[in-house]
Amino acid sequence: MTAGEKRGLIVTAVIFLVAAMLPLVNQGYWLSIGVSIAMYTVLATSWTLFSGPTNYIALSTAAFFGIGMYLVAAFLDWAPFPVLVLMAVVVGAAFAAVIGLATLRISGVYFVIFTLGLTELVRQVVAWMQHVMGTSSGLYVLISMTDPILYWLLLALSAIVFAIGWWIGRSRLGFALRIIGNDEVVAEHSGINTARAKVYLFVISSAFAALTGALVAPRWSYVEPTIAFSPFLSFQVVIMALLGGVHRLWGPLLGVIPFTLLWELISANFPAQTTLVLGVAFLLIVYFIPHGVVGLFEDLMRNRHGRLDSIKGTLLRWRSGNA
Amino acid sequence: MDIIIIGLLLGGTYALMAMGLQLQYGVARIMNLANGEILVCGAFGAIWFFTASKLSPIYAVLFVVPLAFAANWAIYQWMMLPLVKRAKNQGQLEVDSILATFGLSFFVIGILLAVFGGEFLTYSYLAQPVRIFGEPYALNRIAAFIGSAVLCAGLYAWLHWTRAGLTMRAVSVNPGAAGLVSINVTRASALAFALGGAVTAAGGVLLSMFLTFDASLGVAFTLKALIIVIMGGVNDVRGAIIASFILGLTETAVATLVDPGLTLAAAYILFIVILLVRPEGLFGRRAS
Amino acid sequence: MPSGAATAALTVAGVFKRFGGLVAVDSMSFTLAENEVLGLIGPNGSGKTTMMNLISGALKPSAGRISFYDDDISGMPANVIAQKGVARTFQIVRMLPSLTVIENVAAGGVFGHRKRWGAELHDHAHDLLRRVGLENVDDVPVTALTYIDQKRVELARALASDPKILLLDEWLAGLNPTELQTGIALIERLRAEGRTIIIVEHVMHAIRSLCDRCIVMNSGAKIAEGTPQQVLADSEVIRAYLGDADA
Numbered sequence: 001m002t003a004g005e006k007r008g009l010i011v012t013a014v015i016f017l018v019a020a021m022l023p024l025v026n027q028g029y030w031l032s033i034g035v036s037i038a039m040y041t042v043l044a045t046s047w048t049l050f051s052g053p054t055n056y057i058a059l060s061t062a063a064f065f066g067i068g069m070y071l072v073a074a075f076l077d078w079a080p081f082p083v084l085v086l087m088a089v090v091v092g093a094a095f096a097a098v099i100g101l102a103t104l105r106i107s108g109v110y111f112v113i114f115t116l117g118l119t120e121l122v123r124q125v126v127a128w129m130q131h132v133m134g135t136s137s138g139l140y141v142l143i144s145m146t147d148p149i150l151y152w153l154l155l156a157l158s159a160i161v162f163a164i165g166w167w168i169g170r171s172r173l174g175f176a177l178r179i180i181g182n183d184e185v186v187a188e189h190s191g192i193n194t195a196r197a198k199v200y201l202f203v204i205s206s207a208f209a210a211l212t213g214a215l216v217a218p219r220w221s222y223v224e225p226t227i228a229f230s231p232f233l234s235f236q237v238v239i240m241a242l243l244g245g246v247h248r249l250w251g252p253l254l255g256v257i258p259f260t261l262l263w264e265l266i267s268a269n270f271p272a273q274t275t276l277v278l279g280v281a282f283l284l285i286v287y288f289i290p291h292g293v294v295g296l297f298e299d300l301m302r303n304r305h306g307r308l309d310s311i312k313g314t315l316l317r318w319r320s321g322n323a
Numbered sequence: 324m325d326i327i328i329i330g331l332l333l334g335g336t337y338a339l340m341a342m343g344l345q346l347q348y349g350v351a352r353i354m355n356l357a358n359g360e361i362l363v364c365g366a367f368g369a370i371w372f373f374t375a376s377k378l379s380p381i382y383a384v385l386f387v388v389p390l391a392f393a394a395n396w397a398i399y400q401w402m403m404l405p406l407v408k409r410a411k412n413q414g415q416l417e418v419d420s421i422l423a424t425f426g427l428s429f430f431v432i433g434i435l436l437a438v439f440g441g442e443f444l445t446y447s448y449l450a451q452p453v454r455i456f457g458e459p460y461a462l463n464r465i466a467a468f469i470g471s472a473v474l475c476a477g478l479y480a481w482l483h484w485t486r487a488g489l490t491m492r493a494v495s496v497n498p499g500a501a502g503l504v505s506i507n508v509t510r511a512s513a514l515a516f517a518l519g520g521a522v523t524a525a526g527g528v529l530l531s532m533f534l535t536f537d538a539s540l541g542v543a544f545t546l547k548a549l550i551i552v553i554m555g556g557v558n559d560v561r562g563a564i565i566a567s568f569i570l571g572l573t574e575t576a577v578a579t580l581v582d583p584g585l586t587l588a589a590a591y592i593l594f595i596v597i598l599l600v601r602p603e604g605l606f607g608r609r610a611s
Numbered sequence: 612m613p614s615g616a617a618t619a620a621l622t623v624a625g626v627f628k629r630f631g632g633l634v635a636v637d638s639m640s641f642t643l644a645e646n647e648v649l650g651l652i653g654p655n656g657s658g659k660t661t662m663m664n665l666i667s668g669a670l671k672p673s674a675g676r677i678s679f680y681d682d683d684i685s686g687m688p689a690n691v692i693a694q695k696g697v698a699r700t701f702q703i704v705r706m707l708p709s710l711t712v713i714e715n716v717a718a719g720g721v722f723g724h725r726k727r728w729g730a731e732l733h734d735h736a737h738d739l740l741r742r743v744g745l746e747n748v749d750d751v752p753v754t755a756l757t758y759i760d761q762k763r764v765e766l767a768r769a770l771a772s773d774p775k776i777l778l779l780d781e782w783l784a785g786l787n788p789t790e791l792q793t794g795i796a797l798i799e800r801l802r803a804e805g806r807t808i809i810i811v812e813h814v815m816h817a818i819r820s821l822c823d824r825c826i827v828m829n830s831g832a833k834i835a836e837g838t839p840q841q842v843l844a845d846s847e848v849i850r851a852y853l854g855d856a857d858a
Contacts, residue, residue: 055418102595106602109354109417110553114594116356117546121591128582172721172728179718182707188689189667189699191722191772231542235429242422276433282426286419287405 012250016159023148031147037260038154039216043233044241044252045161046208049168050201051238052246053177056108060099060115061237063122064092064206066229068213070126073139073223081143085214092210093203100199115234123229130225138224145218153215161208165249168204173197232278236263239281245292254293325458326575332460334571335468336529338475340544341551341563343523349495349558350515352413353403353420357428358548359541361391361520363435365527366536370444380448381470383528388521395520399513402427407512428541435538445535467529474525479560491515495558523548543587550594556604565605569593618680620645620776620807621666626675626685628661628831635661637831639675643776643809648802650822650839651811654852658831659811660702663780666809667699668692679776696724696775700765700782702811706753713749716740716767723772739767743797759790766797777801777808783817795820815843827851 022034043061051058068088075084099118103111168174176197179187187194213228220227236259244255259281266277289296340362347355368390369383402423410416452459482488493501494511502508530536551570555562570590577589597604621643628636636658643649651659664670666677668689677685684692698719707715716736720727727735737749743763748756753764762782769777783794795817801808802821812818818825818839825842827835829851835842842848 055414057418057421102599106598108414109421110598110602112418112421113354113546113549113553114591114598116542117587117591120543120546121588124584124588128585128588131582131584175718175721178710179707182709183705185669185689185701186705186707186718189669189693190719190768191690191693191724193688193690235425272436273433275429275436279426279429279431279433282422282429286423286426290419 012162016155020152020155023151027147031151033260033264035147035151035154035216035219036264037256038151038158039212040237040240040256040260041158041253042154042161042212043209043237044244044256045158045165045249046205047237048241048246048249048252049161049165050198050205051241052251053174053181054108054198054201055181056104056198057112057238058115058202058205059112059234059238060118060206061209062229062231062233063115063119064096064209065213065233066119066122066126066225067092067095068210068215069217069223069228070139070213070225071210072214072217073141073228076141076143081218085211088210088214089207093207096203096206097199100202101195104198104202105195119229119231119234123225126229127225138222141217141221141223143218150216150219154212157208157212157215162249164204168201169249173200177201232274235278235282239278239285241292242285243281243289243292245294247291248294251292251294325460326579327572328458328460329464330572330575331568332464332468332571333575334568335475336464336471336526337547337551337571338564338567339471339526339529340523340548341555341567342475342478342560343519343521343526344548345552345555345557345560345563346491346515346519346522348552350491351399351403351512351519352407352416352498353399353512353516354417354424355516355519356421356424356545357431357541358424358523359543359545360428360431360435361395361523362527362530362544362548363536363538363541364431365391365524366531366534367435367439367444367527368524369528369531370446370536373446373448380446380528380532381466384470384525387524387528391524392517392521396513396517398427398520399516403516404509404513407509428545432538432541439538441538443535443537446531448532461533463532467532470529471526474522475564478522482560487514492558546587547590550590552604554593554597554604556606559604559606562604562606617645619643619678620647620680621809622676622678623662623666624676624678626662626665626677627673628658628665628670629673635831636665636672639828639831639833641826641833641836643807645807646805647824648806648808648810648822650818650825651809651828652813652815652818652825652842653828653834656830657828657851659828660780661831662828663699663778663809663811666692667697667778690722693723693772693774696772697778698723698769698772698774698776699778700762700769700780702780702784704758704761704765706761706764708752708754710753711750712745712753712756712764713737713740715753715764716771718771719768720771724775725773727771736767736771739770740764742800743767743770744793759786759794762786762794763797770801775807777806779808779810779812781811781813783812783814791817819843 023031043065047058047061050056071088071091072081072084103114176187176192179190179192180194180197184194217223240255240259241252242255243259244253245251262277266274340358343361344355344358347353347358365387368387369380372378372383372386373380403420406419406423407416410419448463452461482491490506490511491514493504493506494508494515498508501511547570551563551566554569555564555566570593573589573593574586577585619642623642624640626636626639627634639662651662653659661670665672668684668687668691671686675685676683679692679695679697682695684695707718710718713733713736716739717732720732720735740749743766745760745763745767748760753761756764766782779798782798783791786794791814798808798810798817798821810818810821822839825837825839826833827842827845827848834847834851835845
């Protein structure tokens with residue numbers, strides 16, 4: 001580990017420690033905002049693990065989130081909560097593997113379209129299954145989970161996501177994904193099985209979404225397909241990640257915090273305009289902040305050193321031209 | 324038997340929105356996820372027209388189509404062209420256009436919600452039954468089908484027998500080469516995008532005759548149009564028409580025989596099967 | 612000199628490639644011996660790059676068989692063929708734009724025929740860069756390099772996996788006379804190392820000086836085979852390039 005990396009690790013640890021103290025200071029409104037921020041951090045960062053390097057916009061977060069939540073809600077009477085959370089990971093990963101193998105070989109655009117309707121598809125199937133089995137569509141989740149516990153669990157989960165993201169970044173898999181994101185033809189000719197690499201990341205990313213859904217299930221005492229499979233969730237996660245910047249591990253976090261706060265504001269004061277806000281956010285990002293906050297920041301840094309770099313580049317070109 | 328007829332009637336009416344999307348994706352190369360919202364706007368336009376004037380909603384086509392054409396032309400010029408200019412390759416353009424049209428679709432839904440509220444809107448027109456092979460069918464479905472057939476035939480004729488249509492087809496096959504034979508690709512794309520939107524809105528008018536609409540229905544229609552276009556082959560109009568019928572039949576069959584809440588699931592299974600078996604679509608050309 | 616008794620490094624037997632009604636490669640058959648430098652030449656549109664794509668796995672043959680030593684690689688995906696030991700450069704240089712120069716080279720050495728990682732990979736990539744003539748640009752973004760330097764990077768990337776066969780697809784294209792001399796000298800060095808290479812080129816004096824043997828393609832089919840001297844004097848070949856009037 002380089003000195004810079006050690007510094008980064010210490011800073012990250014400090015940030016997590018400070019964040020962990022929130023429940024000691026506030027047990028009400030700000031804690032529940034904290035829970036939301038922690039939850040979206042997990043979702044947006046794990047989304048970026050896949051969609052960042054590959055540039056495949058996955059709109060399926062809500063599908064896996066809902067599966068995790070529904071698994072817990074449906075089987076809480078038969079199995080203990082931790083077991084169900086684990087099952088959510090397994091089921092989510094398996095489902096993601098099937099979808100990934102089927103659709104990631106084909107094309108980025110078709111994949112995006114497919115994930116767009118996936119949430120709705122799963123919702124329809126779940127509702128139909130319940131209808132067929134004669135159970136009511138709403139399920140009661142009666143397990144007590146206080147906000148502080150949920151907050152610490154989500155915080156720990158986001159630490160895990162960051163750790164995995166960091167590990168992947170230094171691994172061969174991470175390198176393979178960067179190459180794929182740059183030029184898939186070169187990746188294939190360099191010996192990379194691009195379909196397999198994409199599937200691995202998609203599975204990891206989706207498993208985290210399922211895990212998160214399972215963890216937060218107790219927050220709602222009554223779960224219905226429309227709640228578990230809310231289409232907005234996928235879009236919010238995408239906006240947050242893009243807003244923050246998908247080319248750095250800590251990028252999405254920079255999008256999660258402002259957007260969550262904004263969303264709270266809008267939902268409280270203009271609840272009918274939430275769709276409009278989503279639309280405006282997407283448009284602003286695409287047209288004005290395509291590389292996210294991280295991108296803006298790094299552009300600023302580069303412009304300061306810009307002139308120096310271009311002189312260096314010219315000198316190097318002149319030298320290597322005479323080799 | 325009635326499943327087949329209803330399915331065909333439905334599919335035929337879907338064909339318009341599919342052709343609209345095909346023009347936008349196949350020629351202008353914009354994956355327009357706001358397509359469904361354009362359809363809903365067309366439907367709303369017809370509903371408003373009928374409730375206000377009590378004249379046949381088919382007349383609504385007369386003002387919906389030019390409005391949709393103009394609106395989509397503007398969208399292409401102001402929203403899509405900047406993306407086209409800035410994209411370094413087709414893949415990046417696709418991602419950018421998906422996100423931008425996505426944002427647009429939410430924006431439109433938000434406006435529709437603000438203006439029309441969240442209620443379901445419908446009207447009753449030509450609801451009398453007509454007997455075919457002894458079974459009763461709603462006249463409005465038949466009228467919608469006929470309207471769609473007429474418009475699709477007109478569009479097909481325009482694409483294949485006029486010079487402008489030939490330009491469209493050239494750009495959809497190879498925009499680079501089209502530019503080399505002095506086709507103004509930007510203009511052709513703008514025209515295709517605008518025309519696609521107009522055609523989709525016309526589809527919305529016809530569908531409003533027998534379906535209930537609310538502001539949020541756009542996404543489902545976008546998905547259906549996408550599935551049809553991909554199933555039929557992105558560049559082939561015949562493919563889109565046949566795929567529309569397949570989708571209409573499948574949806575009706577599933578809704579009647581299994582459960583009306585599973586129509587999207589049925590469409591999806593079709594989609595997956597096509598992607599696995601023949602990703603270029605029924606009539607598409609396989610990219611080597 | 613190629614040894615007659617050993618298995619050929621590459622055997623192409625009766626390979627066809629059709630795109631709809633167009634036959635881009637028409638019943639091509641040839642062998643490539645180990646340590647040989649084979650030139651693949653022909654007028655534009657004769658199917659040379661398609662042939663390279665078929666060998667590297669970018670395309671699947673419509674018919675016929677391609678073998679790498681004793682292994683049948685016809686129709687295998689590009690990553691499998693790369694791992695067996697076939698590496699290539701592209702007609703238009705393909706850089707990995709968001710990576711640095713050394714990362715671009717390293718990309719070739721992680722997943723291919725010979726896999727390296729960590730410090731070993733870094734040293735190996737650095738060494739390759741030096742050998743292709745690029746000093747002190749390891750950490751420069753690859754997009755800052757000139758075209759000839761990017762070509763060098765692509766060559767280094769192809770060499771990074773210790774490939775058994777190297778495919779150079781018009782690697783000398785687009786170079787000015789000075790750069791061309793440097794480029795030919797580089798390939799000459801590779802040849803002296805005993806590498807097995809297929810070169811697709813239009814630069815005739817490079818073909819003459821670098822290739823042991825030459826195959827000429829026209830409209831997808833092989834029309835001549837022999838030493839560069841022989842094929843470039845062949846009337847069929849001249850007719851293919853220059854038309855009937857000059858044959």
